[in-house]
Amino acid sequence: MGRAEARRARQRDARRADREGTGIRRFFTWKKLLGAFFGLCLLAMGTFYVIYLMVPVPTANAQATMQSNVYRYANGKILARTGEVNREIIALDKIPKPVQHTFVAAENKSFYEDNGVDFKGTARGVFNTLAGRGKQGGSTITQQYVKNYYLDQSQTATRKLKELVISLKVDQRMSKNEILAGYINTSYYGRNAYGIQAAAQAYYGVDAEKLNVAQGAYLAALLQAPTQYDWTTASPTSRKLVAQRWNYVLDNMVGEGWLDRGERAGLKFPVPHKPKPAPGMDGQTGYLVEAAKKELQQQGVSEADIDAGGWDITLSIDEKRQKELTEAVDKELEDRLDRKKNKVDATVQAGATSVDPKTGRVVAMYGGAGATQHYVSNATRRDYQPASTFKPLVFASALENESTTQDGRRIGINTSYDGTSQRPVKGIDAHFAPQNEDDVSYGPISVQEATNKSVNSVYAQMLVDVGAEKAKKTALSLGLKDGEGFGTGPAMSLGTMNASTWDMAGAYATLDNHGKKVTPSIVRSAEHKDRVPQLRDPVGDQAVSRDTADAVTKVLTGVVAEGSGRAAASSSYQAAGKTGTSENNKSAWFAGYTPELTTVVALFGEGPKGEQVSLTGTANSGRANGGGFPARIWADYTEDAVGSGGEFDLEVPDSAWGQAARGPEEPSEGSASTSPSPSRSSDKPDTSPSPSVSHSPSPSRTTTSPSHSPSTPSSPSHSPSSPSPSHSDPDPGGPGGDTGDPGEDDGGTAGKPGKPGLLQPQP
Known part of the structure; x- marks a missing residue:
C-alpha cells in the first residue's frame, strides 16, 4: 500500500472516530444530555403534580382568626x-377603585394577568437571599394572601412550596377581586390595625370608602414595613424611605394607566393623624x-x-400601689390646677415610675391624665432633661473612679469645694461658668452641702475632676440611655441629656440596691398557647460597688433631711432623694427612695403643639421646682405605699468621706476652698452620724414645714452684684408650691444674672 493510500486510511479512521466519539465524549453526547434534561424536567413536573394533588387548601390559620x-x-x-382584633372585613366595592389599584401597583403590577404565582420573581428572591442581599420580595398578591390567611410567616422551603401550590389552587378557585379583597382585609398595617377599614380609621379617621388615592398609596406603602413606616414615630431615614415608596406606588399607577399624569403631579404626601389608643384604654390602663x-x-x-x-x-403592677400613685397625683397636683382658665396649668404633664429595688419590678406607673386624652406616656417619654437629679451620678462616678480635685484631694462626702456662682470651671480649655440658683454664691462648701443645695458650680467642677467620659460611662452603667443631649462637656453635670422617669428610676433603684444593676421591668410573665418567651431578669450584676452606692445614698438622705428635698421627709420612713429643675422650668423632678421602694416623679411643660414650655406659675405658685409638687406627690404616695418603712443598711467606708482642704495655703486653681470642711476634719473621718444624713427618721411631713437651721456653720456669701435673698429655708411643703429652695438648680444656665426663669425666692 502506497503512501497516499495510507494517508487516506488514517483520515477515514479519524472521521469515524469523530462520528462515534471516544471515552467520556462518547458517553456525554448532546442528544443524551438533552434527553437527560427533559427527563429531569418531566420528573420535576411529575413530582410537583403529585404534590399539587396531595397538598389541600387548608382552613384559615390562627392568626387570620385572631383572639x-x-x-x-x-x-x-x-x-x-x-x-x-381591630379588624373589619369589608367588600371590595366599598373600597374606591383607585385605592384598590394602589395595592396592585405597590405589590404586583401583573396581578390581573398572572396565574397566582410569579416563578421568576420567586426564583429571583431566593437567589438574592442566598447571595446575601437580604430577604427579597418576589411573591404575588395571591401568594401573600395565602401566606397571611392559610399559612404562617416562617421562611422555610417547605412553607414556600406549600405557598406556591396553594396559590395556584386559590387562583383557579377564586376570582381576582375575591383574592384582592382577601389580601387587603387580612394584611397588617401597624397601629394594631388589621385590614384596610381599621387602617383607614387608625391613620386618617375615615372609613375605607372615603379614602383618596394619596391616602391609599400610603396605606399600600405601609405593608412593606408597618411599624418602621408609621409617619408619626418614624426616624428621618424611615420617613425618607416611606416617601420614596409612596412615590413608587403612584408612579406605577401612572405607568399602568390607572392614574392621570396631571393628577399625579398635583398629589401631596398625606401625613397621617397621630395614633390614638383603642377604646377601653382610658385612664392609666x-x-x-x-x-x-x-x-x-x-x-x-x-x-x-x-x-x-x-x-x-x-x-408586675401592684393594684393597690397603682391606685395610691394616681390618687397622690390627683391630690397634690391635679386638684390644685385650673386647666380650663390658667394657661400654664393647661400645659402641665405629670409622670412617675415606681420600682421595687430588690426585684426591679415596676409596681406603679403614672403616664398622664389618661391614655385617651394624652397619648404619650409621661412615665416613659424621653424628651426632657432630668436636670440636677443627674448630679448624684456624677458623685457616684467620682467615688467609683477614686477621683481627685484639681489639687489632688480625694473626692468624697466631706470634700470641700468653692461654691461661688459663675466661677469658671478649671481644668478645661473652654470657658464654662455655671450660675447657681438665684445666682447665690456659697464660699467653702462640702459635697454634702453642695448636694443638699444643688450647687451647680461645685458639680460642674466635680465632673471635670472626674472626667466627662468616666462620668458618662458610670451613668450609662446605672441605666441611662445614650443619645440626644448626652455630650461630654461640663454642662452634662447639670443633667442636660434626655431621660425618662423610667430611666431615672432604674438608676436610683440601682443605688438603692447597693449598686446592683436594676433595669425596670413591667412584665412578670407572658404566656401563649404556642410558646412562652424567655424574659430577662430585671436585676443584674454590680453596676457600681456597694461602697459607692451606699455613700451616695448617705449623701442623698441629707438632701431629704436638710436640703431641697425636705418636702419628701416623713417620720414614717427614711428616705434619700434629689430634686431637679431644668432650664427655664421646663421640667421639675424628684427622684427618691426608701429601703423598700424607688420612685421618680416629674412634671413637664408641654404646649398645645407638643413644644416644651415653662412650668413657672403652675397653680399660681411661682417657680415649680422639684422640691415642690414632685416631692409632695412622691411623699404622699410613698407614705401610703411603704407605711412604716425600715432604715437603710449602709456600708460607707472611710475613703468615701474624701479630703477637706489642706489648710491655710491656697488650693490649686478652681478645685476647692481653703477652709476645712465644716462637717469633718481632713485627717480622720468622724464616724458619728452627721445631722444631715442621720439614720433617725425625719420629722413628720406637714403642710408647712418648720424652719431648719443649716447643717453646717458655713453660710452662703452672696455675689456683690446681686441682692442678698433670705435663705431661711422657704416653705417647701405649702400649697403654693416650691418657692425657691436653696441651691435648687435651673438646669445648666451659663451664669448670666437676670436670666429668665431664675426668680428670687418669695417670702
Missing part, C-alpha cells in the same frame, strides 16, 4: 382585655398595656405576634 390578649395585675386580677407591649417587643416578641392575640400577660 384577644389578657393583661393582669400582679395579683392576677384582669387589668384589660384587648381585642377582639392604656399606658400600662403599652409599656408591657414595648417590653415584650424588646425581648423578641414582634408587634404583629402580640396583636395577633392569644397572650395571657401578667404585669
Whole structure:
C-alpha cells in the first residue's frame, strides 16, 4: 500500500472516530444530555403534580382568626382585655377603585394577568437571599394572601412550596377581586390595625370608602414595613424611605394607566393623624398595656405576634400601689390646677415610675391624665432633661473612679469645694461658668452641702475632676440611655441629656440596691398557647460597688433631711432623694427612695403643639421646682405605699468621706476652698452620724414645714452684684408650691444674672 493510500486510511479512521466519539465524549453526547434534561424536567413536573394533588387548601390559620390578649395585675386580677382584633372585613366595592389599584401597583403590577404565582420573581428572591442581599420580595398578591390567611410567616422551603401550590389552587378557585379583597382585609398595617377599614380609621379617621388615592398609596406603602413606616414615630431615614415608596406606588399607577399624569403631579404626601389608643384604654390602663407591649417587643416578641392575640400577660403592677400613685397625683397636683382658665396649668404633664429595688419590678406607673386624652406616656417619654437629679451620678462616678480635685484631694462626702456662682470651671480649655440658683454664691462648701443645695458650680467642677467620659460611662452603667443631649462637656453635670422617669428610676433603684444593676421591668410573665418567651431578669450584676452606692445614698438622705428635698421627709420612713429643675422650668423632678421602694416623679411643660414650655406659675405658685409638687406627690404616695418603712443598711467606708482642704495655703486653681470642711476634719473621718444624713427618721411631713437651721456653720456669701435673698429655708411643703429652695438648680444656665426663669425666692 502506497503512501497516499495510507494517508487516506488514517483520515477515514479519524472521521469515524469523530462520528462515534471516544471515552467520556462518547458517553456525554448532546442528544443524551438533552434527553437527560427533559427527563429531569418531566420528573420535576411529575413530582410537583403529585404534590399539587396531595397538598389541600387548608382552613384559615390562627392568626387570620385572631383572639384577644389578657393583661393582669400582679395579683392576677384582669387589668384589660384587648381585642377582639381591630379588624373589619369589608367588600371590595366599598373600597374606591383607585385605592384598590394602589395595592396592585405597590405589590404586583401583573396581578390581573398572572396565574397566582410569579416563578421568576420567586426564583429571583431566593437567589438574592442566598447571595446575601437580604430577604427579597418576589411573591404575588395571591401568594401573600395565602401566606397571611392559610399559612404562617416562617421562611422555610417547605412553607414556600406549600405557598406556591396553594396559590395556584386559590387562583383557579377564586376570582381576582375575591383574592384582592382577601389580601387587603387580612394584611397588617401597624397601629394594631388589621385590614384596610381599621387602617383607614387608625391613620386618617375615615372609613375605607372615603379614602383618596394619596391616602391609599400610603396605606399600600405601609405593608412593606408597618411599624418602621408609621409617619408619626418614624426616624428621618424611615420617613425618607416611606416617601420614596409612596412615590413608587403612584408612579406605577401612572405607568399602568390607572392614574392621570396631571393628577399625579398635583398629589401631596398625606401625613397621617397621630395614633390614638383603642377604646377601653382610658385612664392609666392604656399606658400600662403599652409599656408591657414595648417590653415584650424588646425581648423578641414582634408587634404583629402580640396583636395577633392569644397572650395571657401578667404585669408586675401592684393594684393597690397603682391606685395610691394616681390618687397622690390627683391630690397634690391635679386638684390644685385650673386647666380650663390658667394657661400654664393647661400645659402641665405629670409622670412617675415606681420600682421595687430588690426585684426591679415596676409596681406603679403614672403616664398622664389618661391614655385617651394624652397619648404619650409621661412615665416613659424621653424628651426632657432630668436636670440636677443627674448630679448624684456624677458623685457616684467620682467615688467609683477614686477621683481627685484639681489639687489632688480625694473626692468624697466631706470634700470641700468653692461654691461661688459663675466661677469658671478649671481644668478645661473652654470657658464654662455655671450660675447657681438665684445666682447665690456659697464660699467653702462640702459635697454634702453642695448636694443638699444643688450647687451647680461645685458639680460642674466635680465632673471635670472626674472626667466627662468616666462620668458618662458610670451613668450609662446605672441605666441611662445614650443619645440626644448626652455630650461630654461640663454642662452634662447639670443633667442636660434626655431621660425618662423610667430611666431615672432604674438608676436610683440601682443605688438603692447597693449598686446592683436594676433595669425596670413591667412584665412578670407572658404566656401563649404556642410558646412562652424567655424574659430577662430585671436585676443584674454590680453596676457600681456597694461602697459607692451606699455613700451616695448617705449623701442623698441629707438632701431629704436638710436640703431641697425636705418636702419628701416623713417620720414614717427614711428616705434619700434629689430634686431637679431644668432650664427655664421646663421640667421639675424628684427622684427618691426608701429601703423598700424607688420612685421618680416629674412634671413637664408641654404646649398645645407638643413644644416644651415653662412650668413657672403652675397653680399660681411661682417657680415649680422639684422640691415642690414632685416631692409632695412622691411623699404622699410613698407614705401610703411603704407605711412604716425600715432604715437603710449602709456600708460607707472611710475613703468615701474624701479630703477637706489642706489648710491655710491656697488650693490649686478652681478645685476647692481653703477652709476645712465644716462637717469633718481632713485627717480622720468622724464616724458619728452627721445631722444631715442621720439614720433617725425625719420629722413628720406637714403642710408647712418648720424652719431648719443649716447643717453646717458655713453660710452662703452672696455675689456683690446681686441682692442678698433670705435663705431661711422657704416653705417647701405649702400649697403654693416650691418657692425657691436653696441651691435648687435651673438646669445648666451659663451664669448670666437676670436670666429668665431664675426668680428670687418669695417670702
